[in-house]
Amino acid sequence: MLTPKQGRWLRKSHKWLTLFLGAQLLIWLISGLYMVLMDIDYIHGDHLVDDSQLTLEGKLASISPEAILSRYPEATKLELLPTALGPVYKLNLAGKPLYFSGQDGEPLEPLSQQAAMKVAARLSPGNLSGASAELLTESAPAEVGGRHLPLWQINLNDAFDSRLYISASSGELVTKRHDFWRLFDVMWMLHIMDYDTREDVHNPLLTGFSLLALLTALSGALLLLIAFKRGEEEAA
Structure with missing residues (x-):
């Protein structure tokens, strides 16, 4: 059993730890609840596209991979990409991508x-009469990053600011974004406490707060155990 002085120190430490961590614990609760309750397929924007338009069938590619590689024997990688305009070969040559029609x-x-807009119309199951397109060549929103430039940003102009991002080089659908995804991204950032890249789940800030939260829980459990022990002794 702890001495009275040790008990006071433990209660005081637990109180200040709880006060210090309270806001972050609430943030963890709210952000975690949002991420658990939301359907991840909806967050990914699967409702914005008809995936059947991207089904890749070998018979749709009239040109064989060997025929493409025979022209560029120094190529390091060859992929066949599904697009709404038909299959596309992506070839890496000297660190740069080249794109070829899989049909000719x-x-x-x-x-x-x-x-x-034709690609977007084939992909989207909805009405695109109010949609608009913007070519992004030098910078792109943080929600998609710049590694895929140049991109066509197709603004669906709906209630949730939904957007399709289509590669201007290949016609490939790069990603889909909407307000629920953006909120999910904010919740993820708050949850893992990576306010820069929103990717590092092993950052020092999260590690430190997690250890403090564990210490708070253990001190609370110890105080509860002491309270039960004292109650049994008083009852006896």
């Missing part, structure tokens, strides 16, 4: 606005 093997021209 010709190099792809950059996607025009009309072609980008």
Whole structure:
């Protein structure tokens, strides 16, 4: 059993730890609850596209991979990408991507606005009469990052600011975003306490607060045990 002095120190420590961690514990609770309650497929924006339009069938590619590689034997990687305009070969040459039509093997021209809207119309199950397209070449929103530039940003102009991002080089659907995803992203940032990249779940801030939260829980459990012990002794 702790001495009275040790008991006072423990209660005081538990109180200040609880006060210090209270806001973050509430944030963990709210953010975790949101992420658990939301359907992850909805968050990913699966309702915004018809995935059947992206089904990749080998028979749709009239040009074989060997035919493409025979032109560029120094290539390091070759992929066949599914797009709403048909299969596309992506070839890595000297660290740079090249794109070829899987139907005739010709190099792809950059996607025009009309072609980008055509891709969006094929992918989206909804009405795109109010949609607009913007070409992003130098910078992109944080929600998609700049590694995929150039991109066509298709604004669906709905109640949730839904957007499709389509590669201007290949016609490939890069990602989908909407307000519920953006809120999820904020909740994830708050939950893992990575306010920069929102990716590092092993950052020192999260580790430190987690250890303090564990210490708070253990001190509370010890105080509860002492209270029960004291109650039994008084009852005896």
